[in-house]
Amino acid sequence: MTDLTTLGTEELLWPRYAGPEDLAAIEAVPLEARGLPESTYALLVRAAARWPERTALTVLPEASRWREPLQRTYSQLLGDVHRYANLLHTLGVRRTDAVALIAPNCAELVPATLAAQLAGIAAPINGGLSPDHIAELLRRSGARVLIVAGPELSLDSWDGARELAERGLVDAVLVLRPTKAPEPAPELPVIADILVGYLDALAAEQDSTRFLGQPPAASDLAALFHTGGTTGVPKLAAHRHSGEVANAWMIAANSMVDEESVIFAALPLFHVNALVVTLLAPLFRGQPVVWAGPLGYRDFALYAEFWKIVAHYRIAAMSAVPTVYAVLAQCPIDADISSLRYAMVGASPLPLAVRENFQRHTGVTLVEGYGLTEATCATARSYPDAPRPGAVGQRMPYQQVAVVRPSEDGTWERLSAGETGILTISGPTVFAGYVTDRDENGHRLDGLGTLVDGWLSTGDLAHIDADGFIHLHGRAKDLIIRGGHNIDPASIEDALLSHPRVTAAGAVGRPDVHAGEVPVAYVTVAPESEVTEDDLVAWAAQRVHERAAAPKTVTILDALPVTDVGKPYKLGLRADATRRELLDALATVPSVAGVNAAVEDGTIAATVILDSDADRNGVEAILGRYAIDSKIEVRQ
CATH class of the missing domain: 3.30.70.1350 (Cation efflux protein, cytoplasmic domain)
Known part of the structure; x- marks a missing residue:
């Protein structure tokens, strides 16, 4: 164990974390000795005290207007959070009360999210969900205050909010405007006895210097994040302040970035990556964050301007899903992008062809990571200078990982290095459980079978090598089961992605009367490609590891289905x-x-x-x- 008396405050907070060999030294110091802030609010207060005049947020109105940002310093951000949180407090929001947020990213959404975690519990919701799903998430969270995009920002979200209010599902509708919106603001309707008004205007007279209520403790719930959202009613995963702060520190401790590193953010704030990686982690080091417009990576105009944005704002680090990097690898580089040195990729497996194409095109190494909502956000990371082909990374400090095989009696058999089973996680970032109900004491939480003695079952198939790196083998439920034989769809996808004209691939099981399922594949190809579906069937058959895995058909599509955050949508x-x-x-x-x-x-x-x-x-x-x-x- 490290002698803590020899370490200064900064050394305790920022150990060397540049390679896999650093993990043991980091964990020689107990996490509780590192002096992490107690809550996300305490983290923001610390940042505003240390760097009051440093730019915290640079928010682009939209991709085509990237030269016209709205900027806020750390002290201004804290002031906005105080005003918004005090408004929520006056509306009756208390520590165990959820505040729902439905909006594309904009300048007001960032402080609104932090304010919801300060006054109560933030419950971000994907506005693309069906009205019935949104209503059920509101019911399950207990949220009676809704912060929502107004008609200028997202007409669909606004129309949905009006319907929710007219059904009596909320007591207050606090409306967000687009970044740098023109004046005057559109007049809002009167809806029965519901409070309807613009958030910033309603909070204008609130105290910006302090929070009038009781600040959150480490064990308090900070957020309720819904998982998935493309099928059924999503589950609500509960995060504690301690888990979000710890995970943000694990990300910020990366020695490849420093206080001067500018971070690019373009994922929606209803996703944990946007909150933890591009909002909370930068608070630890006072890093400036450039937020893309409301559509983020879904704005086609962004790709035409992307390299200019990197050059102008001197972007050093970014985080995105593989589909984003596949597109960027085809965008001509028309600016000096030498500032970009850390490009993180996660949310779904990184195809080898995407990695190679992006790195050859930009000279920037893609750094894989792994995580899930139930473990707050990030569990594993890779190292540009220590590549480990086929691995998504080494576990992060203070998180433990193991591969298990579930037994019929419900117990887990722990497997040895190199054996494939279900990946499990324990440590300070494991979530508090899923929201199953709510009573006078707050939310009722249950692991719903995913938690066993503090260990979280991820549902991902993986093996851990002798050096502790995690190798994924797909979702357990995504396995193609042909006559009782398990086929990893990744093996088919990798074979197809090795074709020079294939840009994306997805393999699934097609029902079969004899074998139960047989593998089939779907691909997209480069523009003006002459490759045929039969060509690709033959190509894959020559390259998959076993005959049973050869796809029976390969279908060429214009685009593969993805979720709102760009994850492949295999169910489609x-x-x-x-x-x-x-x-x-x-x-x-x-x-x-x-x-x-x-x-x-x-x-x-x-x-x-x-x-x-x-x-x-x-x-x-x-x-x-x-x-x-x-x-x-x-x-x-």
């Missing part, structure tokens, strides 16, 4: 594969008008549409050969 591909299989199976049956397949509550549901004179019994007999949730509709 599985639905299409199901539809194609049933169309083929029913091709010889007269009067079949069509087949639809959709994702319903996390499973694939197929609908076969028949003409009124169709042989219904024959169709039912064919459908009965598959393990598919299906129904028949007769067209009149």
